[in-house]
Amino acid sequence: MSLYFDAVALLTAPSAGGSFKSRIYSARDLRASPAQIYALITEASKWDRVLSEVIEHADILSLERKLTPHLALLLVHDHLLSKNGIAAPAAHPIRQAVERHKNRLKAEFTKARVRRGCASVEQLKAAVLREKRLANGTANWVYPRWVRINNIRTSLEEQLRTTFSSYQRVDTLQGLAQDEGDFSGRKPEPRLYLDPNIPDLVAVPFGADFTASTAYKNGEIILQDKASCFPAYLLLGDRGSQKPWAGDLVDGCAAPGNKTTHLASLLAKQQKKKQTPHRIFSMDASRVRSKTLQKMVSLAGADRTVTVLPGQDFLALDPVDPQFEHVSGLLLDPSCSGSGIIGRDDVPQLTLPATSSKSSKPQGKKRKRRADDRENEIDTQQSKATVGVPRASATDENDTPTGAIDHERLTKLSNLQARIVEHALGFSGATHVTYSTCSIHVIENEAVVARVLASEVAQHGGWRLLRRDEQPDGLRRWTHRGVRQDREGETDPKLDRGSVAVDLPDEALEACLRCWPGDAEGLGGFFIAGFVRDPQGARATGITDSDGEDEWEGFSD
Numbered sequence: 001m002s003l004y005f006d007a008v009a010l011l012t013a014p015s016a017g018g019s020f021k022s023r024i025y026s027a028r029d030l031r032a033s034p035a036q037i038y039a040l041i042t043e044a045s046k047w048d049r050v051l052s053e054v055i056e057h058a059d060i061l062s063l064e065r066k067l068t069p070h071l072a073l074l075l076v077h078d079h080l081l082s083k084n085g086i087a088a089p090a091a092h093p094i095r096q097a098v099e100r101h102k103n104r105l106k107a108e109f110t111k112a113r114v115r116r117g118c119a120s121v122e123q124l125k126a127a128v129l130r131e132k133r134l135a136n137g138t139a140n141w142v143y144p145r146w147v148r149i150n151n152i153r154t155s156l157e158e159q160l161r162t163t164f165s166s167y168q169r170v171d172t173l174q175g176l177a178q179d180e181g182d183f184s185g186r187k188p189e190p191r192l193y194l195d196p197n198i199p200d201l202v203a204v205p206f207g208a209d210f211t212a213s214t215a216y217k218n219g220e221i222i223l224q225d226k227a228s229c230f231p232a233y234l235l236l237g238d239r240g241s242q243k244p245w246a247g248d249l250v251d252g253c254a255a256p257g258n259k260t261t262h263l264a265s266l267l268a269k270q271q272k273k274k275q276t277p278h279r280i281f282s283m284d285a286s287r288v289r290s291k292t293l294q295k296m297v298s299l300a301g302a303d304r305t306v307t308v309l310p311g312q313d314f315l316a317l318d319p320v321d322p323q324f325e326h327v328s329g330l331l332l333d334p335s336c337s338g339s340g341i342i343g344r345d346d347v348p349q350l351t352l353p354a355t356s357s358k359s360s361k362p363q364g365k366k367r368k369r370r371a372d373d374r375e376n377e378i379d380t381q382q383s384k385a386t387v388g389v390p391r392a393s394a395t396d397e398n399d400t401p402t403g404a405i406d407h408e409r410l411t412k413l414s415n416l417q418a419r420i421v422e423h424a425l426g427f428s429g430a431t432h433v434t435y436s437t438c439s440i441h442v443i444e445n446e447a448v449v450a451r452v453l454a455s456e457v458a459q460h461g462g463w464r465l466l467r468r469d470e471q472p473d474g475l476r477r478w479t480h481r482g483v484r485q486d487r488e489g490e491t492d493p494k495l496d497r498g499s500v501a502v503d504l505p506d507e508a509l510e511a512c513l514r515c516w517p518g519d520a521e522g523l524g525g526f527f528i529a530g531f532v533r534d535p536q537g538a539r540a541t542g543i544t545d546s547d548g549e550d551e552w553e554g555f556s557d
């Protein structure tokens with residue numbers, strides 16, 4: 001039972017900063033596991049509208065004094081939708097308070113499904129999500145599931161013939177969304193969109209689940225957001241087997257390993273049989289996250305190419321260590337504020353059941369007030385959980401803040417980000433470096449680029465930005481480019497110090513790529529820029545590829 005009381009305590013606690021998830025994981029005195037609590041809240045919040053309707057129509061809040069609206073929503077969720085029902089002993093009074101009404105709840109749930117013209121619970125879920133999006137004004141956003149084909153193990157053609165054989169191709173991303181609005185009870189037709197910007201990337205409707213598929217279990221397909229595919233593609237480009245990449249690579253902030261395995265996949269496509277194999281040094285400062293990185297590398301079949309350095313701080317890596325002398329490209333995707341990540345930032349806004357229906361109607365307001373009063377009384381008595389204040393560290397994946405910008409935190413992050421990129425520019429044989437974040441803030445993006453370009457290491461090494469016309473074909477066509485100032489509404493007006501403007505020339509902004517949450521591209525917020533220098537700018541390294549050509553192959557295309 002502690003699961004439900006802990007969950008309500010966290011849902012109703014005042015925000016202490018950080019993402020909701022990080023607040024759960026750093027909470028004190030929880031009796032249930034944070035993973036269980038997070039899963040319960042996330043799932044219940046998808047169903048909140050229909051559950052509230054069911055609870056109101058069954059009128060159980062008026063009948064059961066022990067239940068509060070939050071508690072009822074979570075319990076009824078598990079009672080109706082969880083495989084194992086309510087996670088509490090059968091004799092527990094709170095469990096009984098729900099199960100006493102099982103026939104009414106079931107009947108109201110069926111009515112809610114039929115009212116929406118849905119033949120199955122799955123269809124009802126899609127319909128309810130659509131309703132939710134219509135209500136919060138995000139109905140036209142398309143957030144597909146992005147699937148990257150891993151060229152080490154398979155090819156796009158093979159996957160279209162097998163895993164996606166029953167999928168119908170659509171010409172636009174929006175074409176994927178149509179099924180969601182169809183409440184007719186028909187089984188939705190699986191649809192697939194071939195991405196025009198990133199090779200070997202497809203989009204399918206968000207609900208598609210591949211976790212049980214052979215292709216997923218064998219590492220033939222990898223679930224990776226489109227924006228997260230930009231860095232490896234920007235670094236290695238469309239070289240093809242005639243002009244393959246030469247030299248080794250470093251992924252300096254690599255866990256869980258999406259970009260490392262993407263680098264390995266692109267190399268596998270370019271690799272010539274005779275060519276000396278490339279090496280990718282992939283590291284993460286977090287030992288725990290390095291384990292995930294290693295697992296992902298093995299699953300992708302990239303063990304021969306990738307050397308994982310577990311727990312390695314990139315800043316402590318010696319750029320003149322002989323083992324890195326052939327490193328020509330580095331990918332840096334360090335920890336950031338995570339402000340571009342969709343749906344991760346704050347407490348789910350639940351639609352809660354009101355108490356005033358049927359029998360309680362005449363005294364609704366009073367009852368509602370009493371229910372609200374009960375909320376804190378009951379829930380705080382039953383859970384001792386207190387919300388923690390998550391702290392960002394170099395080993396956090398990302399430091400996801402709430403809406404308001406903590407300028408100090410952003411400044412610290414951007415200092416670290418600039419140090420990491422400058423360290424990469426110090427590798428003597430490096431000619432290409434990419435920098436990326438999943439932040440929307442200029443201070444972590446264009447401002448870091450401006451600082452890096454002005455740094456001594458960049459100036460002395462002859463580094464500049466990879467211009468738009470030099471970028472791989474798919475990315476050259478990407479229209480969303482760098483900005484000088486944060487977009488309105490993305491900084492807290494009370495903290496005008498939070499907004500930073502940069503003084504980069506137009507060509508430099510054109511070189512930077514942006515993704516924005518909430519537009520028609522179906523992505524979260526993301527930023528990426530590439531740095532290059534001509535080989536003569538790099539200290540002579542004597543790197544040659546297997547054909548004896550100089551390492552530098554010019555810009556990819």
Ligand SMILES: C[S@@+](CC[C@H](N)C(=O)[O-])C[C@H]1O[C@@H](n2cnc3c(N)ncnc32)[C@H](O)[C@@H]1O
Binds near residue numbers: 258260285313333
């Ligand atoms: C945004 S995540 C990287 C995601 C990864 N590139 C991917 O695509 O799967 C940032 C990672 O950087 C790591 N990190 C932060 N500072 C680091 C440092 N100085 N050296 C190495 N890793 C670092 C964090 O532990 C975290 O796992």
